[in-house]
Amino acid sequence: MWLLLGKISTWIVFLLIGTYFVPLLWLSWFCKPQNLKLKYGATWALVTGASQGIGRAIAGKLASQGLNVVLVALxxxxxxxxxxxxxxxxPQQQFRSVGVDLSVExxxxxxxxxxxxxDICIQVVFNNAGYLSMGFFRQQDIEKLIGNLECNALSAIRITHHFxxxxxxxxxxxCICFTASAVSFLPSPFASMYGASKALISHFVSSLAVEARDNHIDxxxxxxxxxxxxLYANTPKLFILNLLDRFAATPEEVAEVLIQSVGRVILRDTGGYAVITKLISRILDIGMMTYFMMIARKxxxxxxAFSKKA
Known part of the structure; x- marks a missing residue:
């Protein structure tokens, strides 16, 4: 009996953890960089949040592959x-800029x-725009919170639907790619709208990928x-952010992961924090995690930091 329980436990551990690490190791060790212009026979790409950070890095990498790029940003x-x-x-590539605020009408x-x-055919879309608003939910202006949701998630869904x-x-x-966030794996108090908007994107992608398969859209x-x-420029200098900054990735590294992963996996976590929090979410029930955070909230x-503003 104990032998049987041991075998069952081994399979459960493999299903929980092994199926997570196998794709990560495959991508890291065996998958070579790919050229999206050649992969899709594309001429034009569109990147939101393209003026700075990850979006700017994505635009540069796409242009280096021979793609013309539409830059969407404030x-x-x-x-x-x-x-x-x-x-x-x-100089051999074309660039168009579209100045818009994705948090408004x-x-x-x-x-x-x-x-x-x-007048052009967009075949490569990177929904990257987003921003972080922190504080107690009740302290923040509701219209600004809805604007945060619009920018981080709803605008990406509208753009995806059109293209x-x-x-x-x-x-x-x-292909249609999204910059989500590891913050969506666990409760994100004091950044509730940011975490919720990124979780929406992840679930949306896992469903849309199935529908898009027959149309050859990754x-x-x-x-x-x-x-x-x-992203963190206007947030308080909190301990956790200062700690994470020591192990932070560069925008170029994240852009490279996006381009390497598309068409090979549906969801990918990158960086130690993302991997650790994903494993925690697989092992520990989200309801129990929330309960622990409630007890230890103070x-x-x-x-x-935010209680002082209440």
């Missing part, structure tokens, strides 16, 4: 600087994106660990 100096730099670095930003791309339909209508293969979401970008530096 209409500010960073966008024009990114476009100017990319033109100088890749969707009809406004979708109209501008659609107008800027109506996926166009790919299918034109009979073109392609769908991917990557869950980066802490990355050195401007020990969290974030709790003390």
């Amino acid at each position: 209409d500010d100096d960073h966008l024009e600087t990114a476009k100017r730099q990319l033109k100088a670095e890749f 969707p009809r406004d930003y979708m109209k501008k994106i659609m107008q800027a791309t109506e 996926m339909k166009r790919m299918i209508e034109n009979g073109c293969p392609g 769908v991917l979401a990557v869950h980066p660990s802490y990355t050195r970008t401007h 020990l969290l530096p974030e709790y003390r």
Whole structure:
């Protein structure tokens, strides 16, 4: 009997952990870099949040593969600087900039994106735009929270719907990629809307990938660990963020993971924090984890920092 229980336990551990690590090891050890222009026969790509951070790195890597790129970001100096730099670095490629705020009225930003791309075929889409708003949920303006959800998740869904339909209508293969976050694996108090929006993206991708298969459209979401970008520029300098910064990835590293993974896996975690938190979420029930955090909430530096503002 004990032998049987041991075998059953071994299989359970393998299913929980082994099936997680096998794809990660396969990607890390055996999968070579891939050129998305050649993979999909594409000419144009679109990247949101393209003026800085991971989005800027993605745009540069796509251009280096011979793709023309539509840069979607806030209409500010960073966008024009990114476009100017990319033109100088890749003079043989074309770049279009679309200055929009993805956190506001969707009809406004979708109209501008659609107008800027109506004469070209977008086959490679990177939904990367997003920002972090921290604090007690009750302390934050509800319209700003809804704007955070719009930018982080709903805008990506709207953009995906538009370009996926166009790919299918034109009979073109392609890919749609999302920058999600490891924060969605566990409860994210004091960043509730950010965590929820990223969790929405992950679940959306796992469902959409099944639907898109027959149309030869690859769908991917990557869950980066802490990355050195401007995402955290306006957040309090909390202990956990300072700690994670010591092990942070660069935008270029995350961009490379995205491009390497598309068409090979559906969801990919990158960085130690992402792997550890994913394993915790597989082993420990999310309800129990939430209960533990509730008990220990006053020990969290974030709790003390934001309680002072209450």
